[in-house]
Amino acid sequence: MAETEAPLVEMRNIQKYYGRVHALRDVNLRIKRGEIVGLLGDNGAGKSTLIKVLSGAVPYTSGQIFINGQEVNLRSTNDAIAAGIETIYQDSALIPQLSIARNLFLGRELRKGPGFMDRLDLDRMNEVAASLLKRVGISKKIPPTTAIGSLSGGERQAVAIARAMYFDSDLIILDEPTNNLGVAETQGVLRFVREARDTGHSCIFIAHNIHHVFQVVDRMVVMRRGAVVADDLSPRTSSIQDVEDIITGEHAA
Amino acid sequence: MTEPSPTLAPPEHASGAGFTRTLINKPEVGPLVLLVVMLVVFTAINPAFISITNIGNALTFTVELGLIALAMTLLMTAGEFDLSVGSVFGFAPVVMWTLFNEAALPLSVAFLVAILVALLIGLINGLFVTRMRIPSFLVTLGMLLVVRGTALWLTDGFPQRTWKADDQWLSGVLVGEFHVGSLRLYMSLIWFILLAVMFHYILTRTRFGNWIQATGGNPIAARNRGVPTGRVKTILFMLSAAMAAFAGIISSIRVSAANPNSGTGYELEVIAMVVIGGTALAGGRGTIIGTVLGVLILRLMRNGIVLIGVPGLAYNIFIGAIILGMMALHAALERRHNAGD
Numbered sequence: 404m405a406e407t408e409a410p411l412v413e414m415r416n417i418q419k420y421y422g423r424v425h426a427l428r429d430v431n432l433r434i435k436r437g438e439i440v441g442l443l444g445d446n447g448a449g450k451s452t453l454i455k456v457l458s459g460a461v462p463y464t465s466g467q468i469f470i471n472g473q474e475v476n477l478r479s480t481n482d483a484i485a486a487g488i489e490t491i492y493q494d495s496a497l498i499p500q501l502s503i504a505r506n507l508f509l510g511r512e513l514r515k516g517p518g519f520m521d522r523l524d525l526d527r528m529n530e531v532a533a534s535l536l537k538r539v540g541i542s543k544k545i546p547p548t549t550a551i552g553s554l555s556g557g558e559r560q561a562v563a564i565a566r567a568m569y570f571d572s573d574l575i576i577l578d579e580p581t582n583n584l585g586v587a588e589t590q591g592v593l594r595f596v597r598e599a600r601d602t603g604h605s606c607i608f609i610a611h612n613i614h615h616v617f618q619v620v621d622r623m624v625v626m627r628r629g630a631v632v633a634d635d636l637s638p639r640t641s642s643i644q645d646v647e648d649i650i651t652g653e654h655a656a
Numbered sequence: 657m658t659e660p661s662p663t664l665a666p667p668e669h670a671s672g673a674g675f676t677r678t679l680i681n682k683p684e685v686g687p688l689v690l691l692v693v694m695l696v697v698f699t700a701i702n703p704a705f706i707s708i709t710n711i712g713n714a715l716t717f718t719v720e721l722g723l724i725a726l727a728m729t730l731l732m733t734a735g736e737f738d739l740s741v742g743s744v745f746g747f748a749p750v751v752m753w754t755l756f757n758e759a760a761l762p763l764s765v766a767f768l769v770a771i772l773v774a775l776l777i778g779l780i781n782g783l784f785v786t787r788m789r790i791p792s793f794l795v796t797l798g799m800l801l802v803v804r805g806t807a808l809w810l811t812d813g814f815p816q817r818t819w820k821a822d823d824q825w826l827s828g829v830l831v832g833e834f835h836v837g838s839l840r841l842y843m844s845l846i847w848f849i850l851l852a853v854m855f856h857y858i859l860t861r862t863r864f865g866n867w868i869q870a871t872g873g874n875p876i877a878a879r880n881r882g883v884p885t886g887r888v889k890t891i892l893f894m895l896s897a898a899m900a901a902f903a904g905i906i907s908s909i910r911v912s913a914a915n916p917n918s919g920t921g922y923e924l925e926v927i928a929m930v931v932i933g934g935t936a937l938a939g940g941r942g943t944i945i946g947t948v949l950g951v952l953i954l955r956l957m958r959n960g961i962v963l964i965g966v967p968g969l970a971y972n973i974f975i976g977a978i979i980l981g982m983m984a985l986h987a988a989l990e991r992r993h994n995a996g997d
C-alpha cells in the first residue's frame with residue numbers, strides 16, 4: 404500500500420560465504436515500519452547468518468543494505484545499533500554477573516559529573532530500569548539491582564526486549580527468543596513482541612515453533628539453503644501445513 | 657523439554673538462609689572471616705604478632721605485591737591474567753637504574769622510561785591476546801621468559817647499584833619513611849591505599865568498570881552491545897605491566913638493589929591473592945576489597961607462621977591449603993547461586 408514510502412530496512416542481493424560454504428544466496432528482504440516479520444527455515448537455512456549480517460556481527464560478501472532508503476555500511480554491531488537495529492540472541496544477549504540496570508545500559512551507560520571521572524549515574528539507571536521492568540511486566544519484586552544470573556530465561560528475554568524498547572530501536576531482531584522457555588514465559592515474550600509493534604517498532608522474529616510465529620507476525624519469510632523461497636506468506640491466508648511444506652520444500656512451486 | 661517452573665525469587669529478596677545469601681552476594685565476607693580468624697589465632701599463640709614493629713614490617717612488604725594484585729584484579733575480572741608481572745617487577749628497576757647509572761639520566765626521567773617500557777610490554781601482551789587470539793596463559797608465559805631473559809642479559813645477572821637513591825626527591829615520594837606514633841611506615845603504603853581506592857572506584861562506579869565486568873562476564877554479548885572488549889583488555893594488560901614496574905621500582909629503592917632476578921614467582925602469589933579475595937578466575941566478577949583482604953591474608957600468614965614457630969619452609973603448605981579451601985568455598989557458593997535458575 405504505502406509503496407511510496409521507503410521500507411525501514413531493505414537488503415538487496417546479499418551474498419555470504421563462510422569460506423566455501425555459501426550461506427546466503429542472493430537474498431532480498433524488505434521490512435516495513437511497524438511490521439512483524441517471522442523468519443522461518445530449517446536448521447542451517449541461513450536465518451541466523453542473515454540477521455547477523457543485518458546486525459553488523461558478520462561481514463557480508465556482497466550486496467547492499469538500505470535503512471530508511473539510505474545505503475549503509477554495517478561494519479560492526481555499533482554501526483547497526485546506531486542505525487536503530489537492536490538484536491537479541493537467546494543465549495548471548497546479557498552479562499549474567501551484572502545487574503539488570505547495568506545490562507540495560509551496557510554500551511550506552513548514563514554518566515554524571517566531569518568526563519574524566521567516567522562516573523556512572525547508577526541512581527538514574529536504576530530508576531529507568533525499574534520503570535522499564537514495570538512496562539514489560541516483570542517488575543514484581545525484582546529490583547533493578549538484581550544480577551541477571553538469578554533471573555529465569557523468560558525474565559532475561561524480557562530484560563533484553565525492554566532494552567530494545569527503551570533505546571527506541573526501529574527494528575528489533577529476536578533470534579529464537581522462545582527457545583527453552585516455559586509456556587508462561589513464551590506467552591510473555593509474545594506479548595512483548597506485540598507491544599513492541601503497538602509502540603511503533605518493527606520486528607524480525609525467528610523461531611522453529613510455527614505456532615508461536617503464527618501468533619504474532621504480520622508476514623512470514625521462509626529460507627531454504629541460503630535463499631529466500633517465500634516472502635509474502637500471511638498467517639491469515641496460509642495454513643501451518645502450507646508453511647511447513649514450503650520450509651521443507653515438499654511442495655513443488 | 658522439562659522446564660523448571662518459574663520459581664523466581666532473586667537471592668536478595670528471599671528470606672532465610674541469610675548468611676549463605678550474604679556470602680554469595682558479598683564475596684569479600686569469606687576472606688574477611690578468614691583474616692579475622694588468622695589474627696585471633698596468631699595473636700593468641702604469640703602476642704608479638706600484633707606488635708607495632710611487626711605490623712609495620714608486614715605492611716611494608718604487603719604493599720609491593722599488593723600494587724600488582726590491584727591491577728591483576730581488574731585484568732582477571734576482564735577474563736585474562738598476566739604471568740609476566742614478576743619478570744616486569746625485576747626488569748623495570750634494572751632499566752631505570754641502568755639508565756640512571758650509565759646514561760646519567762635524571763632519576764625521574766629514567767623512572768618514566770621504565771614505566772613506558774612496561775606499558776609497551778603490556779601493549780604487546782594485549783595485542784597478542786586480543787588480535788591474534790592466543791590465550792593469555794601462553795602469551796604472558798612467553799613474555800615472562802623474554803623479559804626475565806632481557807633483564808639477566810642486560811645486567812650479566814648482577815644486581816644494579818642504587819646507592820645514589822637517597823638524595824633523590826623521587827625516592828622520597830615513592831618510599832620515604834614516616835612515623836605514625838611509633839609505627840614506622842613507608843610512603844609506598846600511601847600509594848597503595850590511594851590506588852586501592854581508585855581501582856575500587858573504577859571497577860564499581862565507572863563506565864569503564866562496567867565494561868571490564870561485561871568483558872569478562874560474557875565477551876560476545878559485550879561486543880554485541882558495542883563494548884570495545886579488545887581495547888578494554890589491552891588497557892588492562894598495560895595497566896598490569898605498569899603497576900608491576902611501579903612495584904618493582906619501589907622495591908628496588910627500598911632494598912637499595914635492582915636485582916634482575918627479583919620478583920621470581922610473584923605472578924602466582926599475586927594471582928593467589930586475587931582469587932582468595934573472591935575474584936573469579938574465569939572473569940566477570942572481581943572485588944578490590946577482596947583483593948586487599950587476600951593480600952593481607954597471604955602476607956600475614958607468611959609473617960604469622962614464622963612467629964608462632966612453624967618453620968618458614970612450611971609456608972607454602974598453608975598457602976596452598978588456603979587457596980584450595982577458599983576455592984572450594986567460592987565454588988560451592990557459585991553452584992548454589994546458579995542452582996536457582
Ligand SMILES: Nc1ncnc2c1ncn2[C@@H]1O[C@H](COP(=O)(O)OP(=O)(O)OP(=O)(O)O)[C@@H](O)[C@H]1O
Pocket residue numbers: 421422424426444445446447448449450451452453
Ligand atoms: N561461523 C561459521 N563458519 C562457517 N560456516 C558457518 C558459520 N556460521 C554458520 N555457518 C553455516 O552457514 C549455514 C547457515 O547457518 P545459520 O546459522 O545461518 O543457520 P540457521 O538458519 O540459523 O539455522 P538454525 O535454525 O539451526 O539456527 C550453515 O550451513 C552453517 O553451517
Ligand SMILES: [Mg+2]
Pocket residue numbers: 450451452
Ligand atoms: Mg540460527
